[in-house]
Amino acid sequence: AQKITQTQPGMFVQEKEAVTLDCTYDTSDPSYGLFWYKQPSSGEMIFLIYQGSYDQQNATEGRYSLNFQKARKSANLVISASQLGDSAMYFCAMREAFTGGGNKLTFGTGTQLKVEL
Amino acid sequence: DAGVIQSPRHEVTEMGQEVTLRCKPISGHDYLFWYRQTMMRGLELLIYFNNNVPIDDSGMPEDRFSAKMPNASFSTLKIQPSEPRDSAVYFCASSLRTSGDEQFFGPGTRLTVL
Numbered sequence: 173a174q175k176i177t178q179t180q181p182g183m184f185v186q187e188k189e190a191v192t193l194d195c196t197y198d199t200s201d202p203s204y205g206l207f208w209y210k211q212p213s214s215g216e217m218i219f220l221i222y223q224g225s226y227d228q229q230n231a232t233e234g235r236y237s238l239n240f241q242k243a244r245k246s247a248n249l250v251i252s253a254s255q256l257g258d259s260a261m262y263f264c265a266m267r268e269a270f271t272g273g274g275n276k277l278t279f280g281t282g283t284q285l286k287v288e289l
Numbered sequence: 290d291a292g293v294i295q296s297p298r299h300e301v302t303e304m305g306q307e308v309t310l311r312c313k314p315i316s317g318h319d320y321l322f323w324y325r326q327t328m329m330r331g332l333e334l335l336i337y338f339n340n341n342v343p344i345d346d347s348g349m350p351e352d353r354f355s356a357k358m359p360n361a362s363f364s365t366l367k368i369q370p371s372e373p374r375d376s377a378v379y380f381c382a383s384s385l386r387t388s389g390d391e392q393f394f395g396p397g398t399r400l401t402v403l
Contacts, residue, residue: 207392263332277392
């Protein structure tokens, strides 16, 4: 079974609108972390936001917020007020602490976001 | 800090040649990771080190791949002999020990094996 699932290979959003990128995960580890990274066309991987499994509140970083629904095992990324520069590939990733995962990340397949005028 | 440094940024070689990719992690980071990204397989972890010691190399595809970390500020990923299917972008990343810390990625090395 996939540990990280991103079901949207591509998404379009109008500039200034909000967009939600989906991510579901599968783990039996009670302690884990969820990350979102952005990869623009230039290729670098840029960290956006982190949510720990024991965090009580949803993480927020500027225009990025993480809609963490633990019971549903989902960690969707919400980008508010989209900008043209948000056009990129977005990856969801999970780190499991105790099930042999150590400190390594497992990445989803990514969602290509295109922001339009 | 300069961030994670990788060299070369681009490498074009012929099948059968040895390829060495280099990485300098962020100073003070305990963990170093090597990833490979392809269209077909996405982003895959190849190997990672903690305090210069390899912890998990289960992602290394074949014996043709090897990685070393002789000290805290330098790591290499070597492919010998290289094959066309090794063509990919190879990323190095580093992170601190704390569980909530993100991995900082280098710019990647785009490898093309002809």
